[in-house]
Amino acid sequence: STIVLVFEAPSDFEFNIHAGDKVKVGQALGD
């Protein structure tokens, strides 16, 4: 299964993840 998030954010929004990273519920994806 997969979850796709699509969202509007200020253009300077930055992800702090990388493709292939393992993530857990509640872990920061970006700011």
Next chain:
Amino acid sequence: IMTAWSETPTKWYPLPLAVGALLLVALQYHKKSKRAREVDVNEDGLEVIKLKGPWHVHVIGALPLRNMSRLWGYVNSLELPVWFRPYGLRLYAYAFGCNLDEIEPKDLREYPSLGAFFYRKLKDGARPVDPAILVSPADGTILHFGTIQESRVEQVKGITYSLDALLGVERPGSPSSMTTVVEHNRDMSIVDDREFANVNGIEYSLEQLIGSSSPPTPGTTTPTDSNASSSSETLPSSPTTEQENLHIPHKVGDRTDASVGSDRNAEETLVHDASVALQMGVKPSLERKRSATSGKHVRPGNSLFFTVIYLAPGDYHRFHSPTAWVVEKRRHFMGELFSVSPWMAKRLENLFVLNERVALLGRWKHGFFGMVPVGATNVGSIKINFDQDLRTNVRGKRAPPGTYTEAVYSAASPLLRGQPLVPAEEMGGFCLG
């Protein structure tokens, strides 16, 4: 020919830079127009989603995946003998890397089937929530992320799919889409246009609920609306502080404290909604006039972003809210149930718009927000906790590809005109089959 090949001298000429640039532009134009020609559109100008990929993808596409998925679900719902459960589930956990120390209940004999174990809960506090504005909604692996350009979302490098196809397009009057209003049986309503909420006959001042009691932080005006930004409204900066400062007024209106006791659930609901409003940095009176956008028109200075999280078979399969937001509607797209593994994502174009999925659309602090749980062969069933009417992976006649049924959650919260969610609040999950 041999002589000419070996004896003709090679003379090199400098090629002007402009010619090279023109050549690159021409090649790029050719590539783009070729890609545009390959996109089939219907009479409404919308892209027709088709199965595209190498031959083995077509072979998989010919299988009765939905029936297989339901059979898989049935098999995994069969009750296991109690003596077998610890051994069987431990073997599964070992094979797929499940952490048995964080599950609740911990006694494996309490899981009647593999399906029940698959939809297991976690212990309280097993997942600390980061204060960042966007957190992961699930345990899994990041497949891809980035910005959305020209309404195309990148599935893998070089392969894109349409944002409209993923989220659905507003087509009023279309016979293939059906909208229902999900009723939430709460006796709570906004009293005309004033800043008061009515909970079971008791009036609550929203101004008090939404945090006028918190010390305002200078310079943090609400960013959600041009009208709002021109007002002198100030909002506290830290969500944590804001939540801590929320309080329930014991008496607003003519009731006494004693009579308020029976209305606790409605009060808690109101405070929860107000908490979401605070974290979103909005004022409910303004939010009531808003509605979700399709994500196509972003505000100046904003962009559209996406991220894809893949949940492997051993992962915890419930999903949570990734931010403070309000879900205004859901669109259920019935579709195929291909595997969504990274292997398949690299080969099958339009994978995420071919598969059965539930698009939850709403808004957050910065505008549009959408979350789309996508089903797969082994996990065809998607549950949404606040939508008991939703049924996925059901047998019967399937709607044409690209069509959806829609439900709106406007009755869920009169304050925010949708289903409010705080970060990491459990939303639902994926079930086997």
